[in-house]
Amino acid sequence: DQQVKQNSPSLSVQEGRISILNCDYTNSMFDYFLWYKKYPAEGPTFLISISSIKDKNEDGRFTVFLNKSAKHLSLHIVPSQPGDSAVYFCAATRLSGTYKYIFGTGTRLKVLA
């Protein structure tokens, strides 16, 4: 049972444009969501997170939006840069639990110069 889904395996965007990566979840008990970025031959690195009490969190060029009723979150990158090319994973957890993160399958973003 895939509780966190990223339905787009890949995405290509022109440099300077907006990249939108999507993530859906099924477990309504999740209350904390994160995005990780992964370059080849490296471990995932934390990018941005959002609590379920918010619907938006912004950090520089990165903004995460949460729609609880739709059980959907998205990551917006504006403007996209070639260095953003990586695999992006969304993850979800319950803060009252063990902090075990459930990850999606990832979206490979390619930013074209």
Next chain:
Amino acid sequence: DSGVTQTPKHLITATGQRVTLRCSPRSGDLSVYWYQQSLDQGLQFLIQYYNGEERAKGNILERFSAQQFPDLHSELNLSSLELGDSALYFCASSAKFGSNYGYTFGSGTRLTVV
């Protein structure tokens, strides 16, 4: 350098063998998590330890086991290896049960079973 150290970086072994993957968490972190990433798959949660005790278990096979030692380093033992066990194995650590800044991952161990 994330502060989480995983050794070895690469491992090639034959089917039926046993291997041990090692993880040293970031200084001060008490929780260690193990994840498996197979080809084109997401990160599958295997097991979590907190201060030496098992806290959560995911889709970890019975052939796999783990432990966290008093110095907080952790080992993941994989036995009776099969071709399908070939994957990237990541260790992550966090303070207490977690933090608002997410886990810190190591760079992974790439296991190839031939």
